[in-house]
Amino acid sequence: MKNEFQVIADLIEKDKKVLDVGCADGTLMKFLKDNKNINIRGLEISKEKVQECIAKGLTVIEGNAEKDLKQFPDKSFDYVVLSQTLQAFLNPELVLDELLRVGKKAIVTIPNFGYWKVRFHLLFKGTMPVTKTLPDEWYNTPNLHMCTIKDFFRFVKSKDIKIFKSLALNNLNSSIINDSNLGVKNLFADLGIFLIEK
Amino acid sequence: MNTEKNIKTLIVNKPLKLDCGKTIKDFPVAYETYGSLNSEKDNAILVFHALTGDQFVTGINPVTKKEGWWSYAVGPGKAIDTNKYFVICSNVIGGCMGSYGPSHKDPDQKIFGTNFPVITINDMVNAQYNLLDHFGIDKLFSITGGSMGGMQVLQFISNFPNKSKTVIPIATTSSHSAQNIAFNELGRQAITADSNWKDGNYTSKETNPGKGLAVARMAAHITYLSKKGLQEKFGRKLQEREDFKFGFDADFQIESYLRYQGSVFVDRFDANSYLYITRAMDYFDLAKQFNGNLSEAFKNTNAKFFIISFTSDWLYPTQENKDIVIALNSIGADVGFVEIESDKGHDSFLLDVPDFLSALKNFLDKSFEEN
Numbered sequence: 097m098k099n100e101f102q103v104i105a106d107l108i109e110k111d112k113k114v115l116d117v118g119c120a121d122g123t124l125m126k127f128l129k130d131n132k133n134i135n136i137r138g139l140e141i142s143k144e145k146v147q148e149c150i151a152k153g154l155t156v157i158e159g160n161a162e163k164d165l166k167q168f169p170d171k172s173f174d175y176v177v178l179s180q181t182l183q184a185f186l187n188p189e190l191v192l193d194e195l196l197r198v199g200k201k202a203i204v205t206i207p208n209f210g211y212w213k214v215r216f217h218l219l220f221k222g223t224m225p226v227t228k229t230l231p232d233e234w235y236n237t238p239n240l241h242m243c244t245i246k247d248f249f250r251f252v253k254s255k256d257i258k259i260f261k262s263l264a265l266n267n268l269n270s271s272i273i274n275d276s277n278l279g280v281k282n283l284f285a286d287l288g289i290f291l292i293e294k
Numbered sequence: 295m296n297t298e299k300n301i302k303t304l305i306v307n308k309p310l311k312l313d314c315g316k317t318i319k320d321f322p323v324a325y326e327t328y329g330s331l332n333s334e335k336d337n338a339i340l341v342f343h344a345l346t347g348d349q350f351v352t353g354i355n356p357v358t359k360k361e362g363w364w365s366y367a368v369g370p371g372k373a374i375d376t377n378k379y380f381v382i383c384s385n386v387i388g389g390c391m392g393s394y395g396p397s398h399k400d401p402d403q404k405i406f407g408t409n410f411p412v413i414t415i416n417d418m419v420n421a422q423y424n425l426l427d428h429f430g431i432d433k434l435f436s437i438t439g440g441s442m443g444g445m446q447v448l449q450f451i452s453n454f455p456n457k458s459k460t461v462i463p464i465a466t467t468s469s470h471s472a473q474n475i476a477f478n479e480l481g482r483q484a485i486t487a488d489s490n491w492k493d494g495n496y497t498s499k500e501t502n503p504g505k506g507l508a509v510a511r512m513a514a515h516i517t518y519l520s521k522k523g524l525q526e527k528f529g530r531k532l533q534e535r536e537d538f539k540f541g542f543d544a545d546f547q548i549e550s551y552l553r554y555q556g557s558v559f560v561d562r563f564d565a566n567s568y569l570y571i572t573r574a575m576d577y578f579d580l581a582k583q584f585n586g587n588l589s590e591a592f593k594n595t596n597a598k599f600f601i602i603s604f605t606s607d608w609l610y611p612t613q614e615n616k617d618i619v620i621a622l623n624s625i626g627a628d629v630g631f632v633e634i635e636s637d638k639g640h641d642s643f644l645l646d647v648p649d650f651l652s653a654l655k656n657f658l659d660k661s662f663e664e665n
Contacts, residue, residue, distance in 0.1 A: 137628075143649075146632050150653050153660030155598070157619060157631045167620040 097127055100287060103263060103270050104177060104203055107291050108132060112174035115139065115198065117161045118181040122149035129154070137173075139164060162186060165194040173199045180205050180229070180287075184238040196257065196294040205289045208264075210244030210282040229286045245288040246278055252292060261291040300356035301392040302326060304384075306424045313577075316411040323421055324392025325349050325384035328368065329376035331429060336665060338431050339374060339658075340422070340458070341383040342439030342446035345514075345571055346563060348391035349383045352376070357391065358562045366646050373655035378662070379435065386446075387421045388413040388571050390564035394421075396494065397564050407566055408494035415442070415578045419450040426457065435665070436658060438462035440643035441610065442571070445578050448591070448618065452580060455595035460661050462654070464602045465643045467614040468588055468621070469579040474609065477517050478572035481510030485565045494566050507565040508556030515555050520606035520639035524548065581621075588621035599629040600657045602650065604642040630657070 101124045108114060110132045116125050119138030122145075128134035138156035140146050149156040157164070161178075162185055176199030178191070183206060185191045195202040207229040208214070217225035224234040232238070243251070245264065252259060262273040264285030273281045273288070281288075301324050309319040326349040331338060341351055343363065348355070352362040352369045368374040368381055385393035388410070396410035426434070437447050437458045444466025451461045467474070485491055488506030496502045516524075528548040532538075535545065544550040584590035592599075599622055603615035612633050622629040634650045636642040642650060 143632070143635060147649065147653060147656075150600075150630065150632065150660075151656045153656075153664065155628055155630045157623075157629065158633055159631070167623045169624055169626065172626050 114175045115173040117178045120145050122152045122154045125154050126152050168198040171200050176202045178204045183241045188241050201293045203291050206248050208245045208285050208288050209242040211286045212283050246282040258293045263289040304428050312411050312417045313414040314412045321394035323384050328381040331380040335431050338380045338434050339436040340434050342443035344441035344443045349385045351383045373651040384422050386418040390567040396566035414574050415445050415449045419446050434458040436460040440464035442575050452591040461597045461599045465607050465610050467610045468618050470576050475576045480513050482569050484509035503565045504560040507560050511559040512552040512556045517609045518641040520637050522637045589625045601631045603633045604636045606637045607640040609640040
């Protein structure tokens with residue numbers, strides 16, 4: 097399992113009710129269900145991935161986060177997880193609002209466009225960055241709204257969203273992000289993980 | 295319509311008050327079972343059939359001598375694995391394969407015809423519920439069915455919220471739409487316009503309103519297929535001829551196919567039953583039973599739901615299936631949903647659609663493991 101998922105799992109206490117938005121093949125869901133007795137649900141747009149989840153015995157709803165989150169009542173989950181997908185929505189702000197409406201807390205991870213390798217790539221190669229967390233070319237990427245850790249940190253604060261924990265992930269190391277180290281983390285982390293609440 | 299042999303029947307002595315106000319008692323419910331009930335009695339699946347189905351789910355139907363209607367899905371090693379599960383299916387009341395219906399005789403030994411009480415989906419599931427007591431089953435492992443079978447699934451779990459662990463409505467709706475009612479009315483009008491119908495008082499197979507019933511079946515059959523499916527299978531292909539005959543014989547293969555579907559249907563189905571069952575479907579509106587709030591229908595159950603729709607089903611389209619998902623999500627129920635890609639239309643649930651069958655199998659088997 098990805099180190100990112102391990103960090104997300106560590107943020108969630110046992111026996112909680114969790115919705116994994118864009119749950120893909122259900123790897124994180126299965127881990128949470130088996131190891132933390134989580135009452136887990138998934139929302140996934142790809143029919144193939146939905147089938148993989150069903151084969152794992154997971155409860156998953158085929159649907160589109162931009163349209164289908166509205167069917168869930170307010171605060172009906174302890175946590176709502178959104179892993180590396182926010183940047184792919186037409187309206188990320190709306191999705192973020194929905195995550196925080198449906199979940200008592202939300203865990204959002206973003207691939208960091210401020211990561212030094214990304215900056216280096218654009219600066220010296222002069223082409224759109226392709227990295228481990230951003231593997232697609234400019235013409236086939238699903239990402240519409242790339243942001244940096246600093247962008248997201250500031251955006252969340254501007255919306256009066258409470259940040260419980262923000263973590264910078266670089267390969268296997270995760271570290272706390274705060275106001276004073278934001279610039280450094282924004283340069284050296286390829287992934288940001290935020291535990292937030294509204 | 296049926297030969298009495300090979301039909302297992304439970305006589306329900308307990309009076310059943312129907313939605314129309316009448317009460318029936320000492321009435322037959324015809325059923326069939328597949329596989330065996332385990333000692334814990336926790337492996338039973340109640341399957342509900344659709345409009346023209348019957349209790350003979352799989353294998354050779356002993357009355358029609360044809361494959362059972364859900365042979366692709368039910369059987370040893372199949373999605374609903376009869377090596378593992380005990381499958382029960384019964385003929386709906388109002389039907390014509392042994393359960394109490396319009397072709398039965400009234401206490402004065404006169405065939406009911408249209409004097410049979412009008413029945414509803416609610417009445418159907420209340421009648422079938424008696425099978426649980428008959429087999430000594432406290433809680434079913436699953437209930438499932440497509441189309442009208444799916445309506446019965448929804449009604450059953452609403453009426454008996456603690457009687458099934460899992461619930462699988464397929465290609466269905468919680469409320470019959472105007473379009474659904476319109477197509478059913480077309481079928482009913484075709485039957486009642488046949489001069490042999492005689493207000494439902496036809497008495498033998500030779501003098502039944504077969505032409506009307508065949509037209510009803512032909513019209514309905516079109517609604518079970520998709521435009522793309524029809525086009526790919528038949529297109530404008532001609533039936534065993536080089537050119538048009540410039541007449542009204544079946545020039546096109548699609549015409550010949552529909553005529554065949556109509557004619558074989560008449561051999562196995564009763565016209566009055568067709569009237570009664572389509573009426574029951576038209577009256578089905580689960581939300582209306584709960585003052586317009588569908589979620590209320592499910593608020594007392596903690597069953598695990600899995601809802602399945604098909605991309606090319608325009609009779610019970612994905613959105614109508616999703617409305618059930620939405621109602622369940624709004625009360626925090628355990629519900630999964632998948633829309634299966636298929637160009638076989640509403641009939642997809644009856645056919646060899648591998649993604650559908652594997653989803654059904656995986657859901658059942660994984661849920662059973664967690665039992």
